Amino acid sequence: MNDRKPKVIIIGGPTATGKTSFAIALAKELDGEIVNADSMQVYREMDIGTAKPTKEERAAVPHHMLDVAYPDEPFNAALYRSMALPAIEDIWERGKIPVVVGGTGLYIKTLRGGLFSCPEADPDLRARLREEYETLGAEHMYERLQELDPEAARKIHPNDRIRVMRALEVYELTKRPPSELAKNHGFREKPFDDIVFCLYLDREALYERINRRSEKMIEQGLVEETRRLLDEGYSAQLKPMQAIGYRHMVKYLSNQCNLETALRELQRDTRRYAKRQITWFKAEDEFIWVRPEEYDAVLRRAERFLCE
Numbered sequence: 563m564n565d566r567k568p569k570v571i572i573i574g575g576p577t578a579t580g581k582t583s584f585a586i587a588l589a590k591e592l593d594g595e596i597v598n599a600d601s602m603q604v605y606r607e608m609d610i611g612t613a614k615p616t617k618e619e620r621a622a623v624p625h626h627m628l629d630v631a632y633p634d635e636p637f638n639a640a641l642y643r644s645m646a647l648p649a650i651e652d653i654w655e656r657g658k659i660p661v662v663v664g665g666t667g668l669y670i671k672t673l674r675g676g677l678f679s680c681p682e683a684d685p686d687l688r689a690r691l692r693e694e695y696e697t698l699g700a701e702h703m704y705e706r707l708q709e710l711d712p713e714a715a716r717k718i719h720p721n722d723r724i725r726v727m728r729a730l731e732v733y734e735l736t737k738r739p740p741s742e743l744a745k746n747h748g749f750r751e752k753p754f755d756d757i758v759f760c761l762y763l764d765r766e767a768l769y770e771r772i773n774r775r776s777e778k779m780i781e782q783g784l785v786e787e788t789r790r791l792l793d794e795g796y797s798a799q800l801k802p803m804q805a806i807g808y809r810h811m812v813k814y815l816s817n818q819c820n821l822e823t824a825l826r827e828l829q830r831d832t833r834r835y836a837k838r839q840i841t842w843f844k845a846e847d848e849f850i851w852v853r854p855e856e857y858d859a860v861l862r863r864a865e866r867f868l869c870e
Contacts, residue, residue: 575761599664611807711739
């Protein structure tokens with residue numbers, strides 16, 4: 563095994579489709595270990611709002627790339643790849659099977675194929691774009707991106723300020739559309755062989771699961787977890803604290819709404835997020851779409867892949 567390129571099983575898909583339990587069952591059967599590919603589960607002290615695997619689930623199968631950064635530390639796809647690849651190589655060298663699981667499509671794509679290089683960020687340019695954002699508004703900035711790079715704009719939500727601003731920044735630094743840079747790069751840096759599955763549910767069933775899970779997060783203590791993070795000095799303006807779940811609880815804790823409204827908005831925004839995830843994964847040709855109940859078929863296909 564160890565003289566070959568690692569073989570990796572990847573389980574992606576939108577939130578609330580049951581990826582965690584599905585991947586743990588698969589890892590148990592294949593003598594594997596889990597590598598997280600969720601951009602929020604990398605943060606320490608953020609457990610309930612990120613739907614992080616429980617202590618029991620982590621005890622059942624070794625997990626990697628959980629709790630690797632504090633909420634106020636910078637973390638991105640490049641850092642993720644630099645840490646996840648050595649974990650995958652170590653798992654493989656020990657004779658185990660790496661099972662990557664998560665809903666952050668960019669992390670999965672970066673892990674599989676690398677990142678295209680861009681000029682370093684220009685603080686003056688970033689400050690100008692930030693000021694334009696504040697002055698002209700999100701709609702205007704998104705429309706600008708649509709004019710400059712329609713393909714990139716289609717993959718970014720109009721309210722995703724960070725990604726819209728970064729795409730505009732890349733365009734101004736390179737004078738080329740980010741989508742063109744991505745195509746030229748091709749994400750062809752293949753450090754391992756893989757088979758990639760995407761879990762899905764019918765939309766009505768998925769939305770019902772999202773609604774129930776949001777209620778469960780409140781019951782499990784999402785309000786208290788958010789309050790503790792704030793009490794520890796983590797700013798409500800930090801990127802992780804602006805994530806789904808935490809920003810809603812911050813709004814409640816700052817008396818901007820009642821808990822019922824916060825829950826309703828959490829459910830709505832999670833459904834919207836799942837819809838964006840589905841759109842993203844559908845654009846990836848190599849993903850094999852499967853339902854959670856098709857576990858046996860996935861297991862057989864994974865076993866054939868590992869024997870090739």
